[in-house]
Amino acid sequence: MERDIYDEDHEAFRDLVKSFVKKYVTNESIQRWDAEGEIDRATMKAAAESGLIGLSVPEEFGGAGMLQDYRFRTVVSEEVIAAGAGSLAGAFGIQDDLAVPYLVHMGTDEQKAKWLPKMATAEVIGALAMTEPGAGSDLRGISTTAKKVEGGYVVNGAKTFISSGKTADLVVTFVKTGEGNRPDAFSIVLIENGMEGFEHGKKLNKLGSHGHDTAELSFTDVFVPDENLLGGEEGRGFIQLMTNLPLERLSIGVAGASAAQAALGWTLEHTKAREAFGQRIIDFQNTRFKLADVAVTVDVMWAYIDRALLAYKEGKLTAEEAAKVKFWASEREWEVLDTCLQLHGGYGYMNEYPITRAFADARVHRIYGGTNEIMRDIVSRQLAGKR
Template sequence: MSEEAVILEMIDSFLEKDVKPFVQELERKDEYPHKIAEKMMELGLFGATIAPEYGGAGLSVKTYAKIIEKLSEVWISVAGLINTHLVTAAAIQNFGTEEQKKYWLPRMASGEIRAGIALTEPDGGTDLQAIRTRAVRDGDDYVVNGSKIWITNVIYGQILALLVKTDPEARPRHKGMSLLIAEKGEGMTVSKMEKLGYLGIDTCEIGYDNFRVPAKNLIGGVEGQGLKQILSGLELGRINVAARGVGLARAALNESVAYAQIRKAFGKPIVEHQAIAIKLADMATRVEASKHLVYAAAEAYEQGKKCDMEASMAKLYACEAAVTNSIEAMRVHAAYGYSKECNIERYYRDAPLLIIGEGTSELQRLLIARNLVERNPA
């Protein structure tokens, strides 16, 4: 058995024993899955893509994507627990000083420290360069003022990769952006947001009022590199979200295939009505196509190639597939799919997050088109 097969088998048994029996209840109460997170620490999942020299498992991104697919077939919130954490770790690993890597990565790999990414603001989501949160150097610290919105993994995490403006007048605008490793503390207010899906895991609004971050926590020790640093981490994040799309699309498919064979209408199982059979065929094809796009992006990432186009294609296609498959699964299940007893209702609420977070589908299309021109100049 390959190492990957052993890991995936371990994930299957974790999901059967430690996740599946608890999802409905945690979802209903919108309660943070503490026990699941502890088990994920034991399994080393918080260090999945962190290099072994810094205490991580150093898994290939393709194996990581397969793990995320499996987690998301059961509950996308579980995959969300490690996504922003590993995006932050990737930014530190790719751009941090040796001192920063040695200080943060081993404790992140064990899960003792969990991370989120604080990029989005009330006036800057897709257009990240429009952010207004300001960090001003004061002695050995930066003093941060501003606000962030829609930030996941804040309440039960310890640090955030915090995107700030260190020079708001800089042109082009990204030259004035920096990335800080910010530990939670005085001067920071956090309030949990109410949302449609992606429950269990917290998403928050944050206010910064003269919040201090040690200057030694500036990633790479150089100002003006923040956007580049976080975008490189987001390539991994997009592969994670795309793999979540594959998992959710597959869960919607599998439950539809099962239900269509037992539910009868007009004297026969509904799968024998062509209108339903055709839906299942299209759903399955979407899952397969998405999976291959995700693996291609993961392989390009692994080879250290520029893979923003591959990651965007995977994210665009797999996340749209998840939305379409969740709606199609609702049609196949009809009223039963609308019931809180049925997982389809959850997939239908969870899937739209995937076409928003880590860059909307519209943004992915823009990135793909930009790459097409760059790679094929006239």
Template sequence: MDDELEAVQTMTRRFVAEQITPRQEQWYEQGYTDRDVWRQAGELGILAPDISVEYGGSGGHFGHEAVIGHELCVAGDSSWRTCKQIHVIAAHYIEKYGTEAQKQKWLPGICSGELIAGMGMTEPNGGTDLQNMRTKAIRDGDNYRISGAKTFITNGSTADILILATKTDPSQKAKGVSLFIFETSTPGFAVSKRLKKIGLHGSDTAELFFDDCVVPADRLLGEVEGQGFYQMMKDLTYERALTGVNCAAVMEHALKVTTEYTKDRSIFGGKLIDLQNTRLELAEVKTLATIARVFVDFTVERMINGTMTSDLASMSKWWMSDTHSEIINRCLQLHGGHGYILEYPIARMYVDARIEAIYAGANEVLKDLIGRNL
């Protein structure tokens, strides 16, 4: 942390308290976040803080995004933080791999919140197996015709644009994958439905269909075919590092609300915190949360100085997500029956936590990737 990051932290904390926390119940019930919050965040410069100023961003680095994600998580936000994470990841794809014309056209709107972005990768029969996706983009003169389906897409029903993964050469695996900047206003595109999840009820997750959608050739990201798989593999490091940051913050939030609960809960003529078992459990939880904080701070430093590796990002993502699920489970047990009631923050953390080991690369796949590099 430095003075600039502390200023971002203070501004984000105020924004979350005023615009995010009071609307959690509304978003939880309706299944998506309102559009105005994106524009408000854009005006403050916290929507895409590490995108270059020349394209409408704040010109910061990964540390700025980490601070913002941390503040959302410790405030108990389970709606907008996931949507925002995917939004900023999409922005990075365009800044890192797009042509100058593509950057100038799309990034200012993404950074201001006028455009909501999503990532269209996962397919109904594909999951983590991105090499074998079935969505096709066939060249037709100055256009491509895109047909296929995607599922589990965050911001799926609200996004204006998607970074869409397709097969431009179905005969190839990785070498046949290309990414497109896809406008959801394109004829032939349809949102099948918002998916009902066990957690993250306030974030928009949808199933999408593409029926012979005609897309101009200049929407091909970087305007070079066959680069999509390699682009995804490189940028998944960013997503996995950010997932680790968020999980560490949720651990801290779980510890905080559980400690407060045990100090308030009366049992056997005293407080729950007075029981030795409670103190032993919380001591272990605090230790694990502290280890997580040290680990994640190390990964943030590596992201900032450019020395992050795929292995380290994978290690952070799988260990953080598994450990935070363990911590939340133990904290819920200390709440007793109240921990099973969704009015209590720990209950929502419990159902929200399960997805962390699945998205951004299933933890089993990440361990295998780490193992292959031994």
């Protein structure tokens, strides 16, 4: 089904993204990122130069000023994922969808002026650190503390599973500044590379997304100056997190639809090229029926997500609506990728095939950004009239 949410600016931007992909996203670069466990900074900078990073940074700070129009980011996800580079799409997303928006929406003027221009050029890579070894879904259970001292805070604790955690220069970090677990007991501080006592731990060895670093972080008596308290106000951390979660969840839905669409393309190609029992794999009725199901699922995914993209643009995508998109799309993505992988036969189990890597990359979409169980909890609470 033809989609109608893009205008000529988005299509012109798509051409630009395609030329970036042609130049930088090769089999060789995908293999290198996977082997090194991270996207090299030169590629990130080239992406920024081409306008693929910094889309959410306001124009006055050197970006494209498109934070509220997620269609541009969607074009990036579609094209990069179609090229088999889910890890690269992930690294772009952490910068533009997770780190930058905190500064844009909640940073002080000084924080914006200091960090956003460098984030637009990828001179500074950002990360968002909420999860800890002892607390993921239940973020009020975190134990990283930021104790007030003269001129700033002293941070102690550890974070885990942090995307871009090894390569990040600036970590938007969720901490406890008060007692108990009331929402106002939490704040967000900006922790910089090089601050004494801040260590990036080892890169974690994951099921998928091999080319995008995920790391542990530790903080031992890290002095963070007052000017690095996000928004300059203590006790706002929980509200700040809630503000950005709809975008994070929408972005996972978009990645899911992009992967499902890409999987359909790869599978059509494979099943037309390969033969068994004297005919093409696509000539088996089973294959065609499965592909028909996949094609409809992809259409419906986009119909739903496109609606969410427009709602987000109008500032109307609620936490509950974003939670629905996230869990529903990541589950359809999983079904589609599993079906498409099966139609590749043994080749679907080989890491050199994009379907294989996309399948492994997809699994985390049901886990991060809030697990799908937590998403259902959010949606069902609203249905039950409980918040």
